[in-house]
Amino acid sequence: MLLPSTINALITRASSSKATPQLIVNTTVYSKQTEVNLSHRIAYGLEMSGFSIINARDAANAIRVMAILREMIGSPQIQNMRGTTEENVFPVTNATRYINTRAAQPLHTDNGYACVAPDFMALRCLKAALTGGETLLVDVESLLKYMLNRHSAKVELLYNPKSITYVTGSVKVSKSIFQRAPDGKTRINFSVFADAIIGDTKECEDLFLSIVEFIHSPSNQMQYLLNKHDIIVADNRAVLHGRKEFEGERWLLRTWYDADIIKTERGSMPYGRG
Numbered sequence: 274m275l276l277p278s279t280i281n282a283l284i285t286r287a288s289s290s291k292a293t294p295q296l297i298v299n300t301t302v303y304s305k306q307t308e309v310n311l312s313h314r315i316a317y318g319l320e321m322s323g324f325s326i327i328n329a330r331d332a333a334n335a336i337r338v339m340a341i342l343r344e345m346i347g348s349p350q351i352q353n354m355r356g357t358t359e360e361n362v363f364p365v366t367n368a369t370r371y372i373n374t375r376a377a378q379p380l381h382t383d384n385g386y387a388c389v390a391p392d393f394m395a396l397r398c399l400k401a402a403l404t405g406g407e408t409l410l411v412d413v414e415s416l417l418k419y420m421l422n423r424h425s426a427k428v429e430l431l432y433n434p435k436s437i438t439y440v441t442g443s444v445k446v447s448k449s450i451f452q453r454a455p456d457g458k459t460r461i462n463f464s465v466f467a468d469a470i471i472g473d474t475k476e477c478e479d480l481f482l483s484i485v486e487f488i489h490s491p492s493n494q495m496q497y498l499l500n501k502h503d504i505i506v507a508d509n510r511a512v513l514h515g516r517k518e519f520e521g522e523r524w525l526l527r528t529w530y531d532a533d534i535i536k537t538e539r540g541s542m543p544y545g546r547g
């Protein structure tokens with residue numbers, strides 16, 4: 274059984290390295306002139322890198338980009354019992370969740386500890402941090418390459434539907450960490466947010482810790498500082514995301530989507546679910 278204390282100590286050790294994440298520079302600037310091709314360029318980013326970043330530059334443009342994402346990917350999912358489709362990510366006093374703190378957030382799949390994780394997620398920045406708060410991304414292909422180099426055939430254990438069990442209060446959810454999508458690519462379902470994490474075998478727990486270490490080492494991460502009106506949309510299971518700690522009243526809106534196909538002006542492309 275892995276407890277938060279063990280996992281947090283490993284995260285602190287891995288993230289304290291002096292290395293810095295690779296800066297993301299390929300963003301899309303929204304303008305009326307580029308709107309015709311926008312959904313295609315967003316889809317291309319999602320396909321090639323697992324994410325796209327759009328600099329919308331004002332609120333009206335940002336709202337238009339969110340409408341384009343809805344047209345492309347599908348209707349936003351409800352995220353909680355209150356029926357919210359846009360979740361506020363901002364600090365509150367007496368926070369019970371990471372997203373309502375200023376703390377660094379470990380790399381994760383959204384809802385990775387729950388039964389079903391959304392296919393896509395978007396974060397729209399309404400207010401930038403005073404300092405810090407950089408978005409961190411780790412792509413599953415680089416993680417898989419590392420895992421295969423380091424653990425060779427054992428990595429297959431992580432495709433087992435019960436490789437890891439997340440225990441949250443009295444709720445237990447067993448799932449695979451890796452899935453093979455119909456396109457043959459590996460996708461991920463990964464979180465450290467649980468009261469306890471139990472591997473199917475001791476080997477699964479060792480593999481889990483190896484993932485924790487890799488994804489929290491800055492040299493394996495990409496980084497982008499969201500400014501006001503920037504939007505990041507990511508394939509929730511092709512890249513892991515997290516953030517650095519920050520100061521100030523940073524405010525993001527989070528949206529979740531499911532998708533079978535991605536629609537663009539020039540046609541549609543199938544989206545392989547794992």
Ligand SMILES: O=C(O)CCC(=O)C(=O)O
Pocket residue numbers: 362372378383396406407408514515516525527
């Ligand atoms: O604050 C951030 O940048 C990330 C928030 C996040 O991961 C989430 O809301 O799921």
Ligand SMILES: [Fe+2]
Pocket residue numbers: 381382383514
């Ligand atoms: Fe998240």
